[in-house]
Amino acid sequence: MEQPLIDIQGVGKDFPYGSQILRVLQGIDLQVRPGEALSIMGPSGSGKSTLMNIIGCMDRPSRGRYRLADQDVDELAERDLCKVRNRTIGFVFQSFHLLPRLTAWRNVEIPMLYGGVSTEDRRERSKDLLERVGLGHRLHHRPNELSGGERQRVGIARALALEPALILADEPTGNLDQRTGKDILRLFSTLHREGKTIIVVTHDPDVARWADRIITIKDGRLV
Amino acid sequence: MNLREFILMAFEGLIAHRLRSALTVLGIVIGIFAVVTLMSLGDTVRRQVSGQISELGSGLLMVMPGRDDGGHGPGFIKMNLTLRDAERLKTINGVETVNANLTIPARAETNHNSLNVTLYGDTADFLQVQNYELAGGRFFQSSEVMAHRRVVLLGAKTKAQLFGNGDAEGHTIRLNGTTFQVIGTLKEKGRTLGHDRDQVVVAPVTVVQDISGFRNIGVIFVRADEPEKVSLIRERILSVLAKTHPQKDIQVFSQNDALKVSEKILGTLTTFLTCIASVSLAVGGIGIMNIMLVSVRERTREIGIRRALGATPNQVMAQFLLEALFLGAIGGVLGSLFSLVTINGLIFWAGWKTTGSWFSNISMEAFLLGILCATGIGLIFGLYPARQASRLDPISALRYE
Incomplete structure (x- = not known):
């Protein structure tokens, strides 16, 4: 059998809450194959953001094992986690999280900056990526000169910068109107067809339906 | 990620908040300007004074009132030297010239003009001892000093103010109301520490005693016929004057002593003023820290984004540290340059002789030290905010509004 890209076994996460401990995630088992398109659904407060942070290596589980791309993430030092976020994961955020002072072109360059790509390659690749998401004419625009849909496209171009194994999107259509949201999902479908592994985290069943597989999380457990 | 990219990123951060960065830099500019200017000025003044001495x-040798143990006790120093003391010193073997000097401020008037001047009452060897040169006329002789002759010589500026381009010799002027005959004029001499050495009048010391009411004199200048004999003659002066000054209430300075004392005083003064100026530098540093803390807080989300995209804590720290460092360095360069211009302006205004090049007037140490110091301050005061930035939790930083 093919090695899963994501292999989560018995993962739990606790947060201190006053003098008590809040069990936000419990006994999560999840495998994601390379090339899969997955939706993680759940109402707010269900623990899906925490799960996403763990998958995205922004946070560490309190219990259980997490392997990402054949690496035991739990055993990695902070420095290496940064590298994993940089190389292996491409984040797409609900509120885009572009740097407001930088042009679309420079925004897409950021992961490559930290990934040690040379200036020339960076320029070239950033431009290619923006053209690929249909923003070849918006290279020199700053985020506030772009529409919501365009901003999210810049965000996706940025997520693709270092050819990550996994695209992790947190409510990618949450701040967009329905039509633009559909466009973004279509873009994800294109990427999926090209072989990308994509995880979309959402509370919206219409968005979740986009994926091959939907998993639902409720009160910190998968159902 | 190489240094060049970090530098670019830091500049982007600074340029994004131009006004704020400029004001922060201003704090450092003022501090560095104050320190470098005072250090260099102290240096220049010291060189000037040493040169003049x-x-x-x-x-x-200078014989002055005071205690001979070199101490400078509290209270006034009484003028206690007399013309007779000066006469006695002439008998010492190895002494070439003896000048008795009594200097007072005076009002010099002609029928048309008037001027406040420094009135030197002195004896026949004045020119030689004080390094003045005659521009015209003659100097007074010892016999005229003894005879209380009311004759004067005018400094270059005094002459110009009172007589313009015309001749002064043979005319009369009034000094504090007493009429004197002008017998000569002096060549231009320049300023010393703000004291205009051309706005002067020289008259026999006896006459200055007459018009001022002082019965004593201020200082006696003694010149040895050979420089090596200075310490020997110093001893002889003390033993000769011991008869008239049994309380040992006089002191003898050689040119070397004077050099040492002035170096010490000016050195202490410069250090003291520089210390005070450093306070403003510290304030500038705190300004950097303050603005960097604000900046880190304001850009919390940016930090979160960068961390999510793969920046390590060290890379975040480097970004903010470099911004602080540049604030300091830019302030240091500007402050030092500003100081360079100011010092040369001051020197030009004061009319001091200089060696020519602009940089020779500023203490090069102070200049480089200023820039280095400002950069260091940026680094030190930027350390804490940069560390704060690097320690932010990426998840909460991303959520920060």
């Missing part, structure tokens, strides 16, 4: 020649 050296000009007096190494064979010169």
Whole structure:
């Protein structure tokens, strides 16, 4: 059998809450194959953001094992986690999280900056990526000169910068109107067809339906 | 990620908040300007004074009131030297010239003009001892000093103010109401520490005693015929004057002593003023820290984004540290340059002789130290905010509004 890209076994996460401990995630088992398109659904407060942070290596589980791309993430030092976020994961955020002072072109360059790509390659690749998401004419625009849909496209171009194994999107259509949201999902479908592994985290069943597989999380457990 | 990219990123951060960065830099500019200017000025003044003291020649001794143990006790120093003391010193073997000097401020008037001047009452060897040169006429002789002759010589500026381009010799002027005959004029001399050495009048010391009411004199200049004899003659002066000054209430300075004392005083003064100026530098540093803390807080989300995209804590720290460092360095360069211009302006205004090049007037140490110091301050005061930035939790930083 093919090695899963994501292999989560018995993962739990606790947060201190006053003098008590809040069990936000419990006994999560999840495998994601390379090339899969997955939706993680759940109402707010269900623990899906925490799960996403763990998958995205922004946070560490309190219990259980997490392997990402054949690496035991739990055993990695902070420095290496940064590298994993940089190389292996491409984040797409609900509120885009572009740097407001930088042009679309420079925004897409950021992961490559930290990934040690040379200036020339960076320029070239950033431009290619923006053209690929249909923003070849918006290279020199700053985020506030772009529409919501365009901003999210810049965000996706940025997520693709270092050819990550996994695209992790947190409510990618949450701040967009329905039509633009559909466009973004279509873009994800294109990427999926090209072989990308994509995880979309959402509370919206219409968005979740986009994926091959939907998993639902409720009160910190998968159902 | 190489240094060049970090530098670019830091500049982007600074340029994004131009006004704020400029004001922060201003704090450092003021601090560095104050420190570098005072250090250099102290240096320049010290060199000027030392130069002027050296000009007096190494064979010169000054006899002044005071205690001879070198101490400077509290209270007034009484003028206690007399013309008779000066006469006695002439008998010492190895003494070339003896000048008795009594200097007072005076009002010099002609029928048309008037001027406040420094009135030197002195004896026949004045020109030689004080390094003045005659521009015209003659100097007074010892016999005229003894005879209380009311004759004067005018400094270059005094002459110009009172007589313009015309001749002064043979005319009369009034000094504090007493009429004197002008017998000569002096060549231009320049300023010393703000004291205009051309706005002067020289008259026999006896006459200055007459018009001022002082019965004593201020200082006696003794020149040894050979510079090596200075310490020997110093001893002889003390033993000769011991008869008239049994309380040992006089002191003898050689040119070397004067050089040492002035170096010490000016050195202490410069250090003291520089210390005070450093306070403003510290304030500038705190300004950097303050603005960097604000900046880190304001850009919390940016930090979160960068961390999510793969920046390590060290890379975040480097970004903010470099911004602080540049604030300091830019302030240091501007402050030092500003100081360079100011010092040269001051020197030009004061009319001091300089060696020519602009940089020779500023203490090069102070200049480089200023820039280095400002950069260091940026680094030190930027350390804490940069560390704060690097320690932010990426998840909460991303959520920060």
